[in-house]
Amino acid sequence: MRPFRFERATDAAHAVALRSDDPEARYLAGGTNLVDLMRLGVETPGTLIDVNRIEGQNDIEETDGGGLRIGAAVSNSELAADPRVRERYEVLSQALLNGASGQLRNLATVGGNLLQRTRCAYFQDVTKPCNKREAGRDPAGCPAREGDHHNLAILGNSELCVATHSSDMAVALAALGATVHVHGQAGARTIPIPGFHRLPGDEPERDTLLEPGELITAVELAPPNAATTRQRYRKVRERRSFAFALVSIAAILQLEAGVARDVRIALGGVAHAPWRAARAEDALKGGPVDEDRAARAAEAELEEARPLRDNGYKVELARNLIVSTMLELAG
Amino acid sequence: MAGADDRARIEPPVLANVGLTINGAQHELTIDTRTSLLDLLREHLDLTGPKKGCDHGQCGACTVLIDGRRANACLALAVAHDGAEIVTVEGLADTDGELHPLQRAFIAHDAFQCGYCTPGQLCSAAGMLGEVRDGWPSAVTPHADGGIELTEAEIRERMSGNICRCGAYANIVPAIADAAA
Numbered sequence: 371m372r373p374f375r376f377e378r379a380t381d382a383a384h385a386v387a388l389r390s391d392d393p394e395a396r397y398l399a400g401g402t403n404l405v406d407l408m409r410l411g412v413e414t415p416g417t418l419i420d421v422n423r424i425e426g427q428n429d430i431e432e433t434d435g436g437g438l439r440i441g442a443a444v445s446n447s448e449l450a451a452d453p454r455v456r457e458r459y460e461v462l463s464q465a466l467l468n469g470a471s472g473q474l475r476n477l478a479t480v481g482g483n484l485l486q487r488t489r490c491a492y493f494q495d496v497t498k499p500c501n502k503r504e505a506g507r508d509p510a511g512c513p514a515r516e517g518d519h520h521n522l523a524i525l526g527n528s529e530l531c532v533a534t535h536s537s538d539m540a541v542a543l544a545a546l547g548a549t550v551h552v553h554g555q556a557g558a559r560t561i562p563i564p565g566f567h568r569l570p571g572d573e574p575e576r577d578t579l580l581e582p583g584e585l586i587t588a589v590e591l592a593p594p595n596a597a598t599t600r601q602r603y604r605k606v607r608e609r610r611s612f613a614f615a616l617v618s619i620a621a622i623l624q625l626e627a628g629v630a631r632d633v634r635i636a637l638g639g640v641a642h643a644p645w646r647a648a649r650a651e652d653a654l655k656g657g658p659v660d661e662d663r664a665a666r667a668a669e670a671e672l673e674e675a676r677p678l679r680d681n682g683y684k685v686e687l688a689r690n691l692i693v694s695t696m697l698e699l700a701g
Numbered sequence: 702m703a704g705a706d707d708r709a710r711i712e713p714p715v716l717a718n719v720g721l722t723i724n725g726a727q728h729e730l731t732i733d734t735r736t737s738l739l740d741l742l743r744e745h746l747d748l749t750g751p752k753k754g755c756d757h758g759q760c761g762a763c764t765v766l767i768d769g770r771r772a773n774a775c776l777a778l779a780v781a782h783d784g785a786e787i788v789t790v791e792g793l794a795d796t797d798g799e800l801h802p803l804q805r806a807f808i809a810h811d812a813f814q815c816g817y818c819t820p821g822q823l824c825s826a827a828g829m830l831g832e833v834r835d836g837w838p839s840a841v842t843p844h845a846d847g848g849i850e851l852t853e854a855e856i857r858e859r860m861s862g863n864i865c866r867c868g869a870y871a872n873i874v875p876a877i878a879d880a881a882a
Contacts, residue, residue, distance in 0.1 A: 373712045376734045376780045398781060405737070405776045406757050418734070420781050447770075451837040460844065467840040471862020472829060473764050473771045611840070611861035 371408050375417040381424055382553040382587050388419045389583045390555050397421045397585060399443060399482035402474050407487060411496045412503060422479070427587060430454070436593035439551075442481030442586045446470070446539065449480060458594035461601035461620050465542035468605045471612045481586035484540055484550065484566065487577065488533035488642075489614055490514055490522060501530045505575040512574075515678065521616060524677045524684045525641040531574030532678060534639055535567055536614050541638035542603055544646050545620035548591055554584035563589075564636070567643030577642075595632060599624040600699045605638070606687055615639035617687045623659065623699040630654050635671075635696075637688055647671045650692055659700035661693065668692040719783045723748070724792030732779055739763045739774035742789060750790035750820040754864075761863035764821040764828070765789050771828025773862075790820035793827060803827055803880040810876035814867035822863050826877045829859045833881070851881050 377395075379385030389395045394416035398404060407413040421427070427441035430452055438459070440449060449455060450466035470478060492498045492513050501511040509515070509529040514522055522532045544564040551560055567578050580586075605618040618638035624631045633654045635647040653667035668689040675685045714733040721728050723746065730745060739756075742748040742765070754762030756775045763774040766788040793801040803826050806812070813819045833849050841858045842849055849855065856874050865873065 371735050373714045374734055375715050376717055376778075398778070400776075401778055401781065402758055402773070402776050405778060409756065418778075418781075422781065447832070447837060451832075451835070456838065456844070463838065464840070467838060467842075471761065472832065472839075472859055473761060473773050473825060473862045474758055474776075476767075476770045476828075477772050477777065611858050 371411075372414045372416070374415050376420065377417060378420040379424055382427075382585055385419055385421050385424065385585050386553055386555055386583060388417075389585075392417050393582075395419055399479040400445070400477040401482075402470070402478045403482065403486040407494070410494055412487075412494060421481075421585060424587075427481075433590065438591045440480055440589045440591070442588055443479050446475040446478045446480070446483060447472070450475065459542075459546060459591055459601070461545060461603050461622060462539065462542040462591075464601075464603035465538040465618075465620060468603060468618070469538035480539070480589055483537050484543075484586060484589070485578065485580075486536055489536050490533040491518060493533060502533055502570070502574045505573075506530065507572065518680075519678045520680045521614070521639070522678065522681060523641050524675045524681055524688070525637075525645055525672075526569040527642065527676065527678075528570045528572065528574065530572060531570035531642065533570065533574070533642055535577070535641070535643050537644070538603070538605065538615065538618060538638060540567065541618055541636045541644045542620040543589065544636035544644035545601075545622050545634045546591060547634070548589050550586055551588040551590060552580060552584045553587050554581055558587070560590075564644060564646040570642045595622065596624055598626075599632065602695055602699055604691060604695055606691065617684055617691055619688075619691045619695050621692075621695045621699055623696065625659070625700060628658050630657060630659050630700075633696075635692060637691075640675075640684060640688055647692070649673075654696065659696050661697060664693040664696045665689070667696070717780045719779050721779070721782065721784070722786045724788060725796075730779075734778070734780050736779045737775050738765070738767075738777040738779045738782060738787070741779040742774060742787070748789050748791055751824075752817055752820060754818070754821075759864070760818070760821075761825055762818050762821040764825040764863065766824055766828050769828075769831060771825050788824070788827075790823050793823060801827065803830075803877065806876040806880035807873070810872045810879065811869075812872040812876040813865075813869050818863060818865045818867075822860070822865070822873060825860060825863045826880070829856075829877075830881055832859070851878060853878070 396415040398418040427443040450463045456463045492500045499511045548563045607613040620636045622634040633651045637645040650667040650671035653670045752762035754760035758773045758776045765774045839858045
């Protein structure tokens with residue numbers, strides 16, 4: 371591992387100033403992904419800026435509008451266990467608890483979870499080419515297309531990159547519709563989820579809309595939906611616990627006299643970003659949630675799936691997960 | 702990656718001071734900033750209870766308690782935890798040498814074979830029982846207010862970050878259930 375200087379930021383502006391003076395610097399939160407990537411040689415920062423002890427970033431506060439403001443350094447465990455989150459945003463608590471292990475969730479932070487990198491084996495192996503790691507512009511720079519891609523993307527992938535985003539938390543935030551607060555040299559701004567994570571396109575090295583040096587300071591949740599709203603996170607994986615998703619779903623349903631008034635569906639494990647299934651939502655809204663309509667909604671969403679040689683099973687898995695989860699929520 | 706190796710040869714290590722309370726004793730050390738908490742414990746202080754299994758946060762053999770919460774010491778940079786209170790398996794027993802209830806239960810249930818993962822299993826279980834006491838849910842906790850019933854399914858889910866290559870889970874689970882009772 372490359373030697374690095376270690377700085378501790380006292381506030382967001384301090385962190386941004388430290389980073390702007392040093393293009394080889396990286397922010398350090400829980401470290402569960404970054405330290406591993408440094409050990410693998412994927413990340414080689416010259417300086418780490420510790421952002422774990424910034425005042426206010428370890429708190430979960432009620433906003434004036436009745437939502438929640440979650441500090442970026444709040445641990446995944448604390449957020450999952452927060453009574454307000456369990457009561458009002460159950461899908462978020464479920465998603466967090468389905469991610470990683472107990473000891474990793476204690477270290478991992480909300481900001482770090484959003485910025486975790488793909489677990490694509492080629493990205494993590496510096497002896498192999500990777501367009502995401504090397505900002506490559508040649509389709510031949512993605513060995514996953516011909517190699518091991520059984521757990522990679524079926525939606526929104528590009529010629530240059532077929533990686534998936536690994537977060538469970540971000541899938542729930544995409545369904546809930548959250549806002550990411552960031553601080554940069556130009557000051558503070560907000561970026562909505564979905565939209566915070568981008569598709570690979572012709573810039574596979576860029577996972578998010580963050581500009582270099584911008585720091586996530588908080589994630590804000592809008593006031594919860596009506597009490598009649600039902601929420602569910604389900605995750606299919608190769609073992610029952612402590613594994614990344616093959617396909618996951620965060621679903622929110624509000625029924626009024628048997629009619630779907632509000633439907634929100636986000637999929638994980640299928641794309642370079644949490645995948646908000648807007649076509650499926652539109653197909654379900656305004657009518658009953660039965661097997662036929664749920665199946666047509668899933669078909670509408672997955673029409674544009676472009677699976678690779680060995681991950682076509684994910685299309686069927688996603689379809690079945692949408693149908694069974696919506697029927698469960700409606701039941 | 703050749704570039705990183707070249708730099709490692711050229712760039713000298715960066716040193717930093719850290720203060721940690723480890724198993725009740727205060728330690729002040731000057732370390733390379735790259736030192737993981739696991740390497741600090743094992744290589745600098747000869748606390749070889751925490752084990753280096755995978756060094757990637759995937760096996761749990763390095764699990765220790767940081768400020769009362771279980772964590773993978775292999776992914777924790779020591780400099781980032783300056784001022785923290787650390788408990789390793791060596792610190793679970795009380796000061797008279799009386800074994801921790803989890804340690805006694807692991808012996809009573811023969812909850813290991815080779816023993817390599819055991820220090821991590823014990824620290825993880827100790828941290829996990831604290832999480833249950835604090836009312837933290839798991840992925841299998843029914844959504845209902847009130848206490849958490851520590852069923853076999855709960856123990857297995859909550860301990861999934863600790864891998865046992867000998868497959869001693871069949872005895873680890875009842876050992877933890879007994880210690881929690």
